Amino acid sequence: MTELAELWGRAWDMLEAGLSQRDAPARLPVLATAGLGGGAEARMVVLRGADRAARRLEVHTDAASGKAAELARDPAATLLVWDPDAMLQLRLRVQVTLLPGDPRRWEAVPELSRAAYGGQPPPGVPLEHPGDWTAAPVISRHLALVCDLRVLEVLHLGRDLHRRARFSAGDSWLGGWVAP
Ligand SMILES: Cc1cc2nc3c(=O)[nH]c(=O)nc-3n(C[C@H](O)[C@H](O)[C@H](O)COP(=O)(O)O)c2cc1C
Numbered sequence: 264m265t266e267l268a269e270l271w272g273r274a275w276d277m278l279e280a281g282l283s284q285r286d287a288p289a290r291l292p293v294l295a296t297a298g299l300g301g302g303a304e305a306r307m308v309v310l311r312g313a314d315r316a317a318r319r320l321e322v323h324t325d326a327a328s329g330k331a332a333e334l335a336r337d338p339a340a341t342l343l344v345w346d347p348d349a350m351l352q353l354r355l356r357v358q359v360t361l362l363p364g365d366p367r368r369w370e371a372v373p374e375l376s377r378a379a380y381g382g383q384p385p386p387g388v389p390l391e392h393p394g395d396w397t398a399a400p401v402i403s404r405h406l407a408l409v410c411d412l413r414v415l416e417v418l419h420l421g422r423d424l425h426r427r428a429r430f431s432a433g434d435s436w437l438g439g440w441v442a443p
Contacts (some may be wrong), residue, residue, distance in 0.1 A: 327385035
């Protein structure tokens with residue numbers, strides 16, 4: 264196996280570990296989007312899906328959240344993961360499809376976690392007090408962000424050498440080295 268193929272495999276191992284292990288670094292990627300006001304927005308999310316064969320990731324959110332509006336306007340986003348033990352950064356440029364109210368996905372959300380999908384007033388609305396908010400879970404507010412990979416950049420901070428590789432459909436996902 265080439266070094267590039269090995270790095271590609273390690274990246275997907277890392278992402279898949281984020282699904283099965285609560286303390287895995289890829290459990291909590293940063294999702295960056297183009298903000299409605301012109302700048303960039305970034306926030307932590309939980310990784311809900313990672314499909315190596317389809318090169319697809321998944322994140323769930325409230326359909327009334329700011330990020331949902333941002334992605335509806337511009338579906339190009341980035342997921343970012345850092346694994347300090349492996350000294351690996353994954354930078355995943357993705358194209359996001361918004362999939363609201365899917366019954367199969369909603370059924371799989373544990374009862375206690377459903378409060379994240381619904382609530383009045385909606386996310387980002389100013390409150391007089393933090394308690395001036397009521398959870399109101401509802402399937403129509405559950406939004407799956409299906410993230411199709413466009414470009415994966417892996418940065419390995421080696422002791423002697425920093426190695427940066429870029430993988431994309433343009434090179435049939437074989438990857439190539441770029442200056443770190
Ligand atoms: C550890 C952690 C995990 C989070 N997971 C999610 C998540 O899976 N989905 C989500 O929409 N927000 C999640 N959040 C909250 C977001 O970071 C963010 O505050 C919220 O979604 C509002 O973001 P927005 O206004 O940019 O849409 C998480 C926050 C933390 C600190």
